[in-house]
Amino acid sequence: MKFILMMQFPLGDWKTKGIEAWPPQDVKAHMDFLRRFNKELTEAGEFVRTEGLGGPEQMKVVRAKKDGTPAITDGPFPESKEVLAGYWVIDVESPQRAYEIAARASAAPGPGGAPLYMPIEVRPVMMSSTTGDV
C-alpha cells in the first residue's frame, strides 16, 4: 500500500529556523541524511518518489478569475500555520511500517545536528484499483 509522508515546517519559524538560516555543515548533515534515507528506502524496496519543495518566498496562491485567467498573490495562504517542505511516496506492507518511516524522517538532523522532530503528515494514496468487491 502506498502512503505519502508530508514533511511540515512551522511557517513562523521559517525565516529564523528554516534551512537557509542553518550553518553550512548542518545543511550538509541534513542533506546527507536525506540521501542515505532515500537510498535505504530504495534498498528496502519501498521507495516510490520524493521531492523537496521551494520555500514560502517562492510560493504563490493562484485562483481563477471569472474569465479563467490566473489571479496571483504572493506567499502561502494567510491562515497557514505550517508549510510543506517536501514529501515522500512509499510503498509498504502496512500502515505501521509507514509510521516507522515517518518517525525516521521526523528525526532528520537540523541545526547543531539535533533532531528536528518535524510533524510528518501520513496519508494513504488513493488507488485507481479496487480494494475488493464492493
Add this chain to the structure above:
Amino acid sequence: MTLQPRHSDENLLRELAPQVLGAVLRRFRNFSAAEDAVQEALLAAAIQWPNEGVPDNPRGWLIQVACRRMSDYLRSELARRRRESDHTIQVPRDEQVAPASDTSDEAGQDDTLILLFMCCHPALTSASAIALTLRAVGGLATAEIANAFLVPEATMAQRISRAKQRIKNSGVPFEMPTARERAERLSSVLHVVYLIFNEGYASSIGPSLQRSDLANEAIRLTRAVHNLLPEDGEVAGLLALMLLTDARRPARTGPDGELIPLAQQDRALWDRHAISEGVALISDTLSRGSIGSYQLQAAIAAVHDEATSNEDTDWPQILALYGLLKRISDNPMVTLNHAIAAAMVHGPRTGLELLATLDADERLAGHHRLAAVRAHLHELAGDRMAAISHYRAAAGRTTSIPERNYLIAQAARLAGDRQ
C-alpha cells in the same frame, strides 16, 4: 506487460523460463546469478529469434546461452576474488566446465514447481515473493514488474535482490520440500499466486489496464501448478476461483470506468467459456473430498456465476458454503460475506445483527467494507437515513477512487429519493 496478444515466441519464452532456470541452477547452484543469467538469455532470445527464427531446440538454446553467461560471470568473479585476496579461491570443477545441453522435459516440469516453492518461501515478505515469482517463474523483466506495481524499476530491482539474498541466507535448497513441509509450503505458493491475481483483478477497472494482465499471469501460473499437481484439491480450487472471478471482469466496469457491483452486472458479458471451465473444475474437485478454503470460495463463485440473475441466485446454498468457510477460516471478510448471505436468506435485520459482532474485531472495525455492507443492509431494511450515513462513512474510508465514487453515488441516490 501489454494487453496486445503476445508474440508466440514470447509465450514460449515465458513457459520455458522456469525450466531453463531449473536446468542452470542444477549445475551452478547459485540461484541469484543463475536467475540473472536466465534473464539475459531470455532477452537474447527475444532479440534474436524474431530475425533468425526459433531454434530447433529452444530450451537447449536458452540453457546453453544462460550457462555461457554463468561461466562468464564465474570467471569474472574468480578474477575479482583473485585480485582481492592473496590465495586462490577454489571454484568447484563442475562450475568451470561448459555443460551439455539438457534434454529431459520431465525435469523441466518439476523445476517449475521447485522454483515456485523457492520463490514463495514463507521467509519472504509477500511483496518480495510476488516480485521474485513473476521474474524467476513468470519470466517477466524487472521493468515490467515495476510497471505493474507502479514503483520505480530500482525499487523493484531491490525487492528482487533482497528476496534472493534472503533465500540464500535461509539456505533453502533447490529441491522439493519434504513431505512434512510440503502442505505448508504449497499453501504459501497458492497465497502468493492468489495475491498476484488479486492485484490484477482489483486493477481491471479504469485506466490501469496494464496491471490487469497480472490476473492472466496468475491464472497461467496456477494452471501450470494444477497440471503438475492435478490431484491437489486446493490447487484446482484456486484455479477455479480465479477463472470464475475473472469471468466477470468484462461486466465489472461501466462505459465511464465506473464500478458495477455483482448484483447489477450485465451477465451476458460474463465469459461463459471461463465459467464452464471453472464449474467443471470445482465440481470435479468437490466430489473427491478433503475440502479447503479455495475450493469453498470457488464453489461460492460458481453459484453466483451460474445464476441467471441476482434474484435467481441460490442464496441458501451460498449461506451454507460461507458457514463452512467460517469454520475453517479466521478471516473477518468471511464473516462479512456470511452476513450478506444471511441477509439475503433471512432478511436484512439478521444480517445487521451478524455485523454487530464485527465491530469488536479490530481487523475490520472502522473498515470501509463493514460500513458499505451495513449501508446496503440498512437500505434493504428500508432505513434510508442510516444507509446514507453509512455509505458516506464508507466513502470517506476507502482508499480506492472507483469505490469511493460508487459509494458517493449510492448515498446521493438515496438522498435524492427523499426529495
